[in-house]
Amino acid sequence: MIYGASGGLMHSARHPSTTGDTGMNGPLDDGTVVTVGADGTIEVAGDIDMAAGPLLESTILEREAATEHLVIDLANVHFIDSSGLRVLLGASRRTGQRGGSVVLRGAGVEVTRLLEITGTTEQFVVEPSR
């Protein structure tokens, strides 16, 4: 990335991977990590965007093989755009076709605002953090 006068030259630097409870995890993007907790909850920390979406989707697909009721903890998600929303909507559609659902837990203002803007809130079960 080349910045203008205020930014100088910046090099990308990858953060180390974070180990989760089950080892079924990985870095999605610089600073974005998805883990699967012992209770099967998918926990996302960081941003869900064009870069982070594919690995989140792969984790969701793995969980879908085990259950039709997904719980995705978004309490530590600081940004989401329509690319990230597409991943969540895909999970909602697939689980819905099997009689299941997607719970979005602990969604902050960034997530809830995008759900409201796009009119997609009702595609999910939205619940507060435990």
Next chain:
Amino acid sequence: MTTTVPIARSDEQLMARARTAEMLIPPRPAEIRRLRGHVAGTVLSGIAAAVVRDVLLVLSELVANAVAASPRDQQVRVAVRASRSAVLVIVENKATIDPHALSFELPPPGALSGRGLAVVTSLTSEFDLRSRAGLTRARAVIPTLP
């Protein structure tokens, strides 16, 4: 190779009088997050959190579209200007698209994709997307005042 493309003279004059960042980024998804971080920490510093959220969402949607459409050997040009009353975002990339083939309205709630431009439209007071002669330019204005 670095490719630069001109922006409109009127916007250029406005940007000269305000807090501005201009960037060239490779068309790679991982660059978008770094771009958001840079803009948030510089041009948008001191602006209300709710406005910053909207600007970063608009920026991300427009740059993601540009990244997806750009040839790998070209760069995406991004300019962000913050003034007292508004934030201007300009994204330019080397590609030709047909804006008339795009949807600026929300699809049905169950649809998986096609929301990016509708999100931008809903958060901006001005938004236009032009494409010709191998150059696509998106211009969006996000108000900072109620």
